[in-house]
Amino acid sequence: MKRLIALLIGAITLTVPALAQTTGVPASTNIPGQKYPQILPDNRVVFRVKAPDARKLQIDLMKKYDMVKDTSGFWTVTTEPVGEGFHYYSLIADGIAICDPASQTFYGMGRMASGIDIPDKDMDYYQPKNVPHGQVRSVNYYSEMTKAWRRANVYTPAGYDENPKKRYPVLYLQHGSGEDETGWPTQGKMDMILDNLIAEGKATPMIVVMERGYATDPTRPVSTTASGPASMNSNVFPEVLVKEVIPMIDKSFRTLTDRDNRAMAGLSMGGFQTFQTTMTNLDKFAYIGGFSGAGRLQPGADIKQAYDGALADPDAFNKKMKVVYVSIGTKEPERMYTGVKGFHEALDKAGIRHVYYESPGTLHEWQTWRRSLRQYASLIFKK
Amino acid sequence: MKRLIALLIGAITLTVPALAQTTGVPASTNIPGQKYPQILPDNRVVFRVKAPDARKLQIDLMKKYDMVKDTSGFWTVTTEPVGEGFHYYSLIADGIAICDPASQTFYGMGRMASGIDIPDKDMDYYQPKNVPHGQVRSVNYYSEMTKAWRRANVYTPAGYDENPKKRYPVLYLQHGSGEDETGWPTQGKMDMILDNLIAEGKATPMIVVMERGYATDPTRPVSTTASGPASMNSNVFPEVLVKEVIPMIDKSFRTLTDRDNRAMAGLSMGGFQTFQTTMTNLDKFAYIGGFSGAGRLQPGADIKQAYDGALADPDAFNKKMKVVYVSIGTKEPERMYTGVKGFHEALDKAGIRHVYYESPGTLHEWQTWRRSLRQYASLIFKK
Numbered sequence: 001m002k003r004l005i006a007l008l009i010g011a012i013t014l015t016v017p018a019l020a021q022t023t024g025v026p027a028s029t030n031i032p033g034q035k036y037p038q039i040l041p042d043n044r045v046v047f048r049v050k051a052p053d054a055r056k057l058q059i060d061l062m063k064k065y066d067m068v069k070d071t072s073g074f075w076t077v078t079t080e081p082v083g084e085g086f087h088y089y090s091l092i093a094d095g096i097a098i099c100d101p102a103s104q105t106f107y108g109m110g111r112m113a114s115g116i117d118i119p120d121k122d123m124d125y126y127q128p129k130n131v132p133h134g135q136v137r138s139v140n141y142y143s144e145m146t147k148a149w150r151r152a153n154v155y156t157p158a159g160y161d162e163n164p165k166k167r168y169p170v171l172y173l174q175h176g177s178g179e180d181e182t183g184w185p186t187q188g189k190m191d192m193i194l195d196n197l198i199a200e201g202k203a204t205p206m207i208v209v210m211e212r213g214y215a216t217d218p219t220r221p222v223s224t225t226a227s228g229p230a231s232m233n234s235n236v237f238p239e240v241l242v243k244e245v246i247p248m249i250d251k252s253f254r255t256l257t258d259r260d261n262r263a264m265a266g267l268s269m270g271g272f273q274t275f276q277t278t279m280t281n282l283d284k285f286a287y288i289g290g291f292s293g294a295g296r297l298q299p300g301a302d303i304k305q306a307y308d309g310a311l312a313d314p315d316a317f318n319k320k321m322k323v324v325y326v327s328i329g330t331k332e333p334e335r336m337y338t339g340v341k342g343f344h345e346a347l348d349k350a351g352i353r354h355v356y357y358e359s360p361g362t363l364h365e366w367q368t369w370r371r372s373l374r375q376y377a378s379l380i381f382k383k
Numbered sequence: 384m385k386r387l388i389a390l391l392i393g394a395i396t397l398t399v400p401a402l403a404q405t406t407g408v409p410a411s412t413n414i415p416g417q418k419y420p421q422i423l424p425d426n427r428v429v430f431r432v433k434a435p436d437a438r439k440l441q442i443d444l445m446k447k448y449d450m451v452k453d454t455s456g457f458w459t460v461t462t463e464p465v466g467e468g469f470h471y472y473s474l475i476a477d478g479i480a481i482c483d484p485a486s487q488t489f490y491g492m493g494r495m496a497s498g499i500d501i502p503d504k505d506m507d508y509y510q511p512k513n514v515p516h517g518q519v520r521s522v523n524y525y526s527e528m529t530k531a532w533r534r535a536n537v538y539t540p541a542g543y544d545e546n547p548k549k550r551y552p553v554l555y556l557q558h559g560s561g562e563d564e565t566g567w568p569t570q571g572k573m574d575m576i577l578d579n580l581i582a583e584g585k586a587t588p589m590i591v592v593m594e595r596g597y598a599t600d601p602t603r604p605v606s607t608t609a610s611g612p613a614s615m616n617s618n619v620f621p622e623v624l625v626k627e628v629i630p631m632i633d634k635s636f637r638t639l640t641d642r643d644n645r646a647m648a649g650l651s652m653g654g655f656q657t658f659q660t661t662m663t664n665l666d667k668f669a670y671i672g673g674f675s676g677a678g679r680l681q682p683g684a685d686i687k688q689a690y691d692g693a694l695a696d697p698d699a700f701n702k703k704m705k706v707v708y709v710s711i712g713t714k715e716p717e718r719m720y721t722g723v724k725g726f727h728e729a730l731d732k733a734g735i736r737h738v739y740y741e742s743p744g745t746l747h748e749w750q751t752w753r754r755s756l757r758q759y760a761s762l763i764f765k766k
Contacts, residue, residue, distance in 0.1 A: 031493070031494050031495070032597070049479065050479075051477060051478050051479045052478065053477065053478030054477035054478050054479060055438060055477055056477075057477070091481075093476045093477040093479055093481065094434060094436065094437035094438055094439075094440070094476040094477040095434050095435065095436030095437050096432065096433075096434045096437060096476055096484065097484070098474075098476065098481045098482060098484060099481060099482045099484075099488070099495060101479065101480070101481060101482075101494050101495075102494075103495075104495060105482070105488045105495040110414070110416075111414050111484050111485075112414070112482060112484075112486075112487060112488040112495065128523060128525070128532050130525065133522070133523050133524070135520040135521060135522055135537075136520065136521040137518040137519065137520045137521075138518060138519040138520075138521075138568070138574075139516070139518055140511060140516050140574070141516070142511070142513065149511045154518075161544075161547075161635070161636070161637075164547030185521070191521075191523070214415070252544070253544070254544070
């Protein structure tokens with residue numbers, strides 16, 4: 001009898017992991033109506049794909065997990081606990097990294113990718129709430145410099161249409177490498193972040209312009225020797241932004257056009273682009289933000305020599321620039337963490353006033369950048 | 384020697400198909416920078432996927448094509464000539480229908496799907512041109528009836544911001560089953576169609592609202608016996624549109640709010656929803672459009688009994704409704720073609736004035752619907 005009870009208890013214990021799985025909730029990033037992927041209370045994720053004929057399936061989310069097929073043709077796997085925030089992931093079928101058919105897709109990794117958003121304890125600031133909402137507008141325009149149609153997504157704050165005489169400051173906000181103008185409004189939830197900050201009175205109502213970001217002049221040869229992504233070699237993005245995008249935005253929207261009302265920020269590659277653009281156009285921008293990507297400084301280089309000497313006179317620079325913001329996630333790859341922290345230390349050493357933020361426990365991913373935007377947007381355009 | 388020449392000629396002839404493939408152009412629907420899929424001059428499509436470890440790959444575009452692997456791990460296939468316009472397609476790997484990593488993705492087929500847009504001889508009307516451009520705005524709002532946040536894409540015509548006192552008529556334009564509010568602005572190119580029509584003076588500047596379309600009341604049980612997609616059974620879309628979306632739009636945008644300035648149209652399921660909504664709200668809409676989906680009539684049923692007798696008095700109906708528009712592609716599946724044509728014939732027989740259009744050579748796909756929108760938008764809101 002004791003043995004039977006022990007066996008029963010054993011059986012009950014053995015079923016706990018299976019039961020635990022049923023307490024998961026479908027991820028917010030799923031195709032509407034799809035029950036999987038599911039997020040368990042401890043942030044493990046259960047993936048499930050129907051593929052009776054498949055030979056081998058894996059999920060690639062930080063690391064690769066082998067899926068296991070049941071008798072009804074469903075493949076499942078439960079991952080280890082996954083960090084809070086948004087992660088791109090792939091389903092690997094027949095050796096190809098592809099999208100999970102159950103997930104919405106996001107332009108990242110240089111292609112459409114699956115994504116999963118793990119709820120954060122501190123996620124209230126990017127939830128939709130019963131507050132006035134802005135709009136994200138898709139704007140098409142022809143670029144003479146790149147001889148191509150380009151697109152920007154433009155956030156206009158709540159009240160923009162109702163106050164037809166009011167003019168607004170503008171933040172130019174760039175995505176990272178392999179992403180595009182959909183990154184900030186989709187993965188980044190920038191509209192919710194701004195709607196909530198503005199409703200709480202913590203940010204000044206502003207227009208936010210998210211541009212395509214990749215810009216090559218077809219008449220210039222592409223360098224094949226320079227380091228970095230090909231898109232950055234024959235890159236004319238700073239010129240396209242300053243000479244084409246800003247005038248187009250100032251014409252199409254009710255903007256305040258002086259430098260005190262123009263900011264720029266970006267994540268990763270977009271952070272480099274921000275420094276590349278603003279440091280050579282200090283007459284046009286009064287606020288600079290680099291999230292997980294900031295100025296570039298070779299080891300041992302003198303920051304006062306960088307950007308044609310823009311930082312050579314710290315007092316003059318500090319007087320001119322209203323906010324310089326640099327951030328990094330504490331769990332980002334060593335090379336990135338060291339690079340951004342090193343730039344911050346060089347700014348400190350040179351006496352350049354700036355805000356430095358380390359996002360606790362986050363990777364080179366959108367949770368670092370959502371937190372950075374929340375801070376940066378609340379610092380800029382203050383009287 | 385003659386034999387050698389014959390062999391050489393044979394070899395040259397044999398290489399022609401390979402040479403012909405190099406004259407293809409990357410599809411406009413590719414991820415930027417991707418060279419494949421390529422469209423050949425005769426509308427055959429060359430697909431190419433790198434997958435050294437794959438066992439079997441197929442492309443599913445109207446029919447299934449087996450891909451063939453070369454020694455460098457690339458799988459390729461050239462399809463038969465494909466009809467003009469936009470087609471969803473899948474890559475089949477390990478028995479799962481998935482997205483081609485080289486394609487942009489489109490919400491269709493109830494999931495994110497690959498798509499390819501074959502240029503049409505008559506495609507000028509949906510190309511971006513040097514004309515004033517409208518904007519497509521993403522609008523989030525909370526729906527009390529469905530207890531959920533919903534999204535609409537709203538097109539505002541060129542000049543909307545510059546004329547802050549001007550009010551505009553509104554077209555409610557719905558997508559089909561398995562698609563969502565991104566269908567019309569992305570696959571449908573509705574912004575280009577409207578920009579060009581308005582610039583040519585062929586359409587009245589109008590606001591176009593493209594709503595999510597799926598709406599279920601969580602307090603109502605889902606019928607499992609009714610026919611049609613589940614989303615249509617416990618469907619409260621007509622009520623959500625009339626009681627929540629229209630008031631929200633009339634509050635957020637400068638609309639003309641009388642029935643003479645409100646139209647509705649939709650494709651396939653969206654066409655059924657249009658008739659379902661407008662025929663029971665004739666006091667709110669003066670224009671009805673069904674593209675590849677219109678009113679529902681059982682065989683042998685009397686049209687005068689349909690929609691609670693809305694069509695019982697043809698003269699009164701003709702006087703009240705300004706435009707009723709019904710269209711179908713000539714190559715659509717027999718059941719759909721017969722259904723829509725039958726509805727048109729029943730309208731004719733009952734003396735209900737309407738415009739009937741058959742799109743030559745097009746399927747139950749976006750080319751039929753782009754052409755229909757072009758026509759319909761030029762018919763409505765005329766004084």
